[in-house]
Amino acid sequence: MKVYSDNEILDGLKKRKRNAVLHITEEYLPMIAHMVMKMGGSSQDAEDIFQEALMAVINKLDKNELKLTASFSTYLYSVCKNLRLCQIYEQKRENEYMYVYLKEMYYPETESNKMHEAREKIFWHYFEKLSEVCKEILRMYHGKYSVKEIAEELGNTENYIRKRKYECKKRLTKLVKENGEML
16 A cells, blocks of 8 residues: 655645545544544444544635644644543533433432423524434334334335434433523
8 A cells, every 4th residue: 555645644634635535544543443443433433533533624725724834633632532521521411411311201209390391492492403314303203113114114214314313312401501591
């Protein structure tokens, strides 16, 4: 395999050269996957984070905002690590919110019924503001459908469903947290 310099890699990405992306994937994805899995993620998380990082690098290149102060591999690794840390933080926040919501739903005596009803009203109010696709994916996911079954039902790939589910949950959580007190 040919060895590319950092400048050749950046130039290839800026020009959307297929061989640049293939080289980066072959060269750096295993390193990123190892880091993500060491941080509790899956190989799918690693691929998603890797793709997101590449898109961030390309966007910075397009805006002429990327100035490497270290090697490309170091830069890519740090972007991926930061994305994983953000993902962990978001998952923790979502899980805490869902835990509280589910706990209150099944054990309403821990909170007044009026407060429970208000929280449920807020949740469903913002759930209805999601796109139809988001609502369907979340309903099916929480209805214990597998990602594969959801993908087949909606005519999409499993990767698309995973990414949309993550984005939809993130959007719902953000809407509830930002606006929940206003209802």
